[in-house]
Amino acid sequence: MKPKLSPRQKQILYYLAKEQIESFEPVASIQIKEKYNLDFSPATIRHELFELCQMAYLEQPHPSSGRILSDIGWEILVTDFLNNILVYTDKFNFPKDYNDFADQLSQQTQSLSIVFDWQNNKLYKKGISYLLNNKVISSIDDLNAIANIIDSIDDKLAVLKDMLFDKEINVYIGQNNPVFKNRHLAFIGTKSNKDKLLIAIITPKVTAYEKHFKLFYQLIKTF
Numbered sequence: 123m124k125p126k127l128s129p130r131q132k133q134i135l136y137y138l139a140k141e142q143i144e145s146f147e148p149v150a151s152i153q154i155k156e157k158y159n160l161d162f163s164p165a166t167i168r169h170e171l172f173e174l175c176q177m178a179y180l181e182q183p184h185p186s187s188g189r190i191l192s193d194i195g196w197e198i199l200v201t202d203f204l205n206n207i208l209v210y211t212d213k214f215n216f217p218k219d220y221n222d223f224a225d226q227l228s229q230q231t232q233s234l235s236i237v238f239d240w241q242n243n244k245l246y247k248k249g250i251s252y253l254l255n256n257k258v259i260s261s262i263d264d265l266n267a268i269a270n271i272i273d274s275i276d277d278k279l280a281v282l283k284d285m286l287f288d289k290e291i292n293v294y295i296g297q298n299n300p301v302f303k304n305r306h307l308a309f310i311g312t313k314s315n316k317d318k319l320l321i322a323i324i325t326p327k328v329t330a331y332e333k334h335f336k337l338f339y340q341l342i343k344t345f
Contacts, residue, residue: 124177124194124198125177127174127177127179127198130162130170131170131173131174132198132202133160134154134160134167134170134171134174135174135179135180135191135195135198135199136199137154137157137158137160138154138171138180138189138191139191139195139196139199141153141154141157142190142191142328143328143329143330146257146328147188148182148183148184148187148188148189148190149188149189149190150188150189151164151167151168151171151188152164153188154167155167171189174189174195175189178192178194178195179191179192179194179195179198180192180195190328191328193295193296193297193298193305193327196295196296196308196327196331197295197298199331200293200295200331203331203332203335204291204293204335216341216344220237220239220244220246221246221248223237223246224236224237224246224247224248225248225249227248227321227323227337228248228249228252228323229249230337231323231325231329231333231334231337232249232252232325232329233249233252233253233323233324233325233326233329233334234247234248234249234250234252234253234272234323234324234325235247235248235249235321235322235323236275236282236311236320236321236322236323236324237319237320237321238279238282238283238319238320238321239318239319240279240283240318240319240320241318245275245276245279247272247275250272252325252326253268253272253307253324253326254268257306257326257328258306258307258326259306264306267304268304268306268307271302271304271307271324274302278301278302279320281301282301282311282320282322283313283320285300285301286311286312286313286320286322287312287313288313288314288315289312289313289314289342289345290312290342291310291311291312291335291338291339291342292309292310292311292312293308293309293310293331294308294309295308295309295327296308296327302324305327306326306327307324307325307326307327308324308325308326308327308329308331309322309323309324309325310322310323310325310331310334310335310338311323312338312341312342314342314345316345317345319345321338321341
């Protein structure tokens with residue numbers, strides 16, 4: 123069972139995630155204190171960061187560096203975002219051309235998009251370049267792992283279709299992804315059994331989840 127976070131710990135975790143998304147670097151306590159004008163001391167922030175590391179929500183890559191969110195830390199925030207998605211009244215302007223839609227989805231999320239029309243057995247992929255950057259790749263091993271994931275998408279479509287819940291936002295982070303295990307990536311997807319359509323993105327793990335979830339919620343309301 124995961125340790126329960128206090129409101130203050132959850133606030134610090136949220137701000138640290140925002141800073142990590144912007145910089146893609148470990149975050150120091152002084153950054154959070156100065157930027158968000160928190161009403162508690164730097165020593166308190168440091169103590170809470172230590173506690174969050176002890177609870178495995180944060181990691182410290184090097185003894186002298188700041189902190190980054192662990193997969194568990196991202197999962198806590200993701201759950202919170204999913205429980206608090208704003209309700210949209212407008213539906214997504216869904217294009218009839220799935221190739222254009224995949225391109226649009228990729229650009230909006232800065233991710234590799236996957237649109238699979240399984241009634242006609244047609245797959246559309248856009249935005250591979252978003253995974254081939256220094257946010258994700260820091261070694262030749264990382265590059266090979268990403269290339270293998272991209273190459274395997276066609277073979278994994280049936281598995282993806284079976285594992286996604288209909289008209290729900292499905293999220294898998296880092297090594298917890300049962301299909302595309304990778305410590306740098308996250309998978310967000312949904313499907314419509316009625317429309318026989320699967321829509322997903324593969325994105326860097328450090329990403330704007332809240333923004334992506336709002337977009338996917340609009341898509342689901344459009345089905």
